[in-house]
Amino acid sequence: MPKKLGIEKLVFKPFENESALECFCRLQLPDEEIGVLLLREGDRYCLRFGFRFAGIHPLMSPEQVEAVLRRLEAGLRGLPQGESLRIHFRSFADDSVRQQELEELAQATTIPELQFLLFSEQRAIRELTEQGLRQPKDILLFVTYTLEPGKAHTHDQIERIIAWFVEHYEALKGRKEQLEELRYHHILTQGFKAGYLHWKQQLTIRMGLNVVPMTADELWGVVWSQFNHSQPPLIPQCLTLRGGDRGDDWTLSEEINDPFHATTVAIRGERGDRSTPKGDREWAYVKDKFVGVMTFDSKPAGFVSHEHQLYYLWQAASQFEDCEFVFELSRADEHATRASLQLLTRQNLTLTERAQNKNNLDVVAQLKAQGGAEAQAKIWEGAAPILVAGVVLVRRSSPQALDEACQKLSNCFNNGELNREREIAWKIWLQTLPITWHRLLDGRRQLYFTDEAAGLMPLACTATIDQRGLELIARDGMMPFYIDFVRQHRSMMIIGQTRAGKSAIGAGIFAIALAYGFNVVGLDYAREDGTTTMTDLINSFGEAGAWFDVGTSSNNLFEMPDLRHLTPEQQDSRRNSYLAFLVRALEVMVLGAHSDRRLGKRIHAILWKALTSFFNDAEIQSRYDAAYDQGFGSLAWQRMPTLIDFLDLLERLDLSGLVVVGSIAEAMAEIRLQLLSWVQSPVGKAIAQPSTVRSNAQITMYGMRNLTNDDEAAVLALSAQALALRRALECSDSLLVIDESSVLYKYDGISQIIGQICATGGKAGIRTLVISQDPDAIYNSAAGQQILQNLNTRFIGAIQSTAVESCCRIFGYDRSVLLPNTDESFLPDRSRLCSHWLVDVDGRLQYGDYYPSPELLAAVANNIPEQQARSRVMAQYSNKFEGWAVFAEQYSAAIRAGQSLQQLGQSPLSLGYPASNAVVHDSATHTAA
Secondary structure, three states, X not given: OOOOOOOOOOOOOOHHHHOOEEEEEEEEEOOEEEEEEEEEEOOEEEEEEEEEEOOEOOOOOHHHHHHHHHHHHHHHHOOOOOOEEEEEEEEOOOOHXXXXXXXXXXXXXXXXXXXXXXHHHHHHHHHHHHOOOOOOEEEEEEEEEEEOOOOOOOOOHHHHHHHHHHHHHHHHOOOHHHHHHHHHHHHHHHHHHHHHHHHHHHHHHHOOOOEEEOOHHXXXXXXXXXXXXXXXXXXXXXXXXXXXXXXXXXEEEEEEOOOOOHHHHHOOOEOOEOOOOEEOOOEEEEOOEXXXXXXXXXXXXXXXXXXXXXXXXHHHHOOOOOEEEEEEEEEOOHHHHHHHHHHHHHHHHHHHHHHHHOOOOOHHHHHHHHHHHHHHXXXXXXXXXXXXXXXXXXXXXXXXXXXXXXXXXXXXXOOOOEEEOOOOHHHHHHHHOOOOXXXXXXXXXXXEEHHHHHHHOOOEOOOOOEOOOEEEEEOOOOOEEEEOOOOOOOOEEEEOOOOOOHHHHHHHHHHHHHHOOOEEEEEEEOOOOOOOOOHHHHHHOHHHEEEEEOOOOOOOOOOOOOOOOOOHHHHHHHHHHHHHHHHHHHHHHHHOOOOOHHHHHHHHHHHHHHHHXXXXXXXXXXXXXXXXXXXXXXXXXXXXXXXXXXXXXXXXXXXXXXXXXXXXXXXXXXXXXXXXXXXOOHHHHHHOOOOOOOOOOOEEEEEEOOOOOXXXXXXXXXXXXXXXXXXXXXXXXXXXXXXXXXXHOOOHHHHHHHHHHHHHHHHHOEEEEEEEOOHHHHHOOOOHHHHHHOOOEEEEOOOOHHHHHHHHHHHOOOHHHHHHHHOHHHOOEOOOOEEEEEEEEOOEEEEEEEOOOHHHHHHHOOOHHHHHHHHHHHOOOOOHHHHHHHHHHHHHHHHHHOOOOOOOOOOOOOOOOOHHHHHHHHHHHHHHO
16 A cells, blocks of 8 residues: 655744844933843843953952952842843954954055055964964853833732723723833833942942943844844844933933844844754754853862962863853842751751661761751851853854864863753753843752852953054963054063064064054164164065165254144144254253253253244245255255254344343353264264155164264164154154164163153153163163153063063062063964063053064064075065065965075975965055056
8 A cells, every 4th residue: 555644744933932132222321321132021021231341360469369259259249139140251263353453454554565564464363263373252241130010019909900900091092102102211211220220330349340331232233143244234123211411301212223123133144145043952053153052060069279260261261262151140049048958957967867876877968967057157157149050152163073172171171060962952042142031041050159159250351451453362362462552652662582573573563553654763773784673674665664874864853843734723832842852952962961050051041042033034934834845855855944054043143132040152152062063973964964864754763873972872862753753743643663772772862862752752642662682771771760660561572581580670570470481482483473472561461472474574584594585585576565475475484394594585486375365465566556
């Protein structure tokens, strides 16, 4: 007989049914915006507020760790009954934010060489992300406030019936919409006053967490990113409650950007594919990844120290990419907990007594009775019982890779603590979403006390210093962190032994500064052939770079900044700033180390009057205007006023109205004598002639050589300061770099000028970068303490063991902090092309690795074999960027393999680039063209 076909019924549930999201809400205060997820289940409403938290820094002293734990315990005791605190620790290999920043910088710059370096950094970051060496992390906190606005607060049946009739009668009168508006108005105002304010106090004041409330757009971005890769669209629907200046006069409004519900929009899909997640017993499939679920099913055996407790989860979470730790904490009922403990204690005491009557010993019953008694004692002493649910979501591209990752993560904990969920993984994954109502692992939560639960809060994370700038990768956790000296005024210092990677990280700072429109001016001690550490880097920038050599170049000290594009008020202010600098510079040239205070005051007064008269002269001003109109190198530029013109004015200066104590003639004679002597010296000629350094160069390096005394060194330092100050006053910030400072700081003049810039340069927009091998040389210089006190950001690389004592004495570090820097493993890693650093920003310490792109590393390669290899390779290509890219590829490969550079460039090689390199090469070449 033919086989009979049966009929199988399948029931499909829309994913929207799993969501309890009513809508997004926005609480708009005069000085703050607060986002809210409004959830609904029947007549019950839940407001879920979100907060961002930077993390508890993993590098703290034992005293700081103990204080943090005490604050967390105090905050847990204040958890409101019936509400929950959910913590999401997320670690995803995502570089989209950094890529977008670099793309914007590359498109904005007009320097093709800089664009080439930015494109190469984009590729390098992408490679680090794909290799799992770059893992951005963030921490989100979600708190709840639940209420039932339509529930009659009475136990009388008749009163409930009357309330029901009143509500429906108002609806029949056509006031349904008004009632709904009043209901939402009440929910949001009550949620803000009784919910948000209470939680904000618990998190910030009692727990000491520096949390930032998430806006409605950020909450929508979190929900959208659960299902999609792209940037989120506008919020589909949003209720906005605006409050007055005094927290009253609340008004409610509605914004609709899409007719479909937010959950439907989130799973609608992108690029033609739907984003609806797929469920399975062992995993959920979402965003092209298999998501495995692991649960904490037993309590840790114990914590051996405060550090172990605070960093218990961080030690495992920091090493895994594409995972999310989700922990939910809620207050347990103290009366029920106390009753359960009493019952447990009595039962085990009974078992113990019964065993004793039989001349036996029940060890398990004794231990349970003792544990029950200790738990009751904790409650009486003030500890609160906390219910904790812990889940880890692991994302991988295949079920096999997911199994391996889950097993590896499980091995990081004691046997049985963290287990794979293979039956209801889909359901638990749904519970972790912020748009669902269900509690996490409801019915399977573990009971802790406040002194234990703090160890189950995944709050430890490498704290982000800034949001953008120079990027390093934290050694502990592989999380990128940034040093932003553009928006934050940071004066920086790089310390390290020879071949510690100082030039590479310094060049990285140069590139970021140039990308943000800074002008970079540097002082470096030149070798006998006139080159310095940065010569090759400056040359690689082509027209954007300029070199100043005392014997062949000049920088007109009297070249005023071009301020004609500013308002008259701004012109006066900035002209006076440069005038004050000129007075100070001329005083240094005239007085030198002279200590006669009376003579100094007379000279100061004369210089002020002379310079004021000089710049108010109509002919002088017309020569400046003509020079700026015709531009650098023109005939008018050669006639720009200089120190020599100022000396001519001194001959006919009228000082009759000047009132000073002492002989004016003596002071005037001293000024003329000293300035004339400077004009006749090589250093003086370099500052007393029209500038030969291109005014449009964005990076200029001074090669300091053939200096005979402190006065000459000071004057050259003043020349560099003048260039930086001119750039800054022309509406552009400047970065002043002092390389080989161990040599340069033996000149007191340079030390004093740099000390003054470090202390007051911020007003003129000048940041300082000091690069040195020996901090003692700076500390013992004339203005050493002034310099070091104002360098608030330090990069300390590999150092000799003999330098540890100096760094501890000068910077106040504990010896144990610097010991890793003396280990051989702290030297640059040739296989990964990265250097290691201890970063100190305003006293916050962080170990990090700096990964320069191969192209940047090739540009700063400066020893003789490296220079020769670069010249051989570059000579084979007519296109500068093509040769640069080829040398970078060959050079980095040779460094990784530990091979000699002698073979580089001996025979032309094909490029053989991957697609990403081709994009970099084509873009940079096109820009250059």
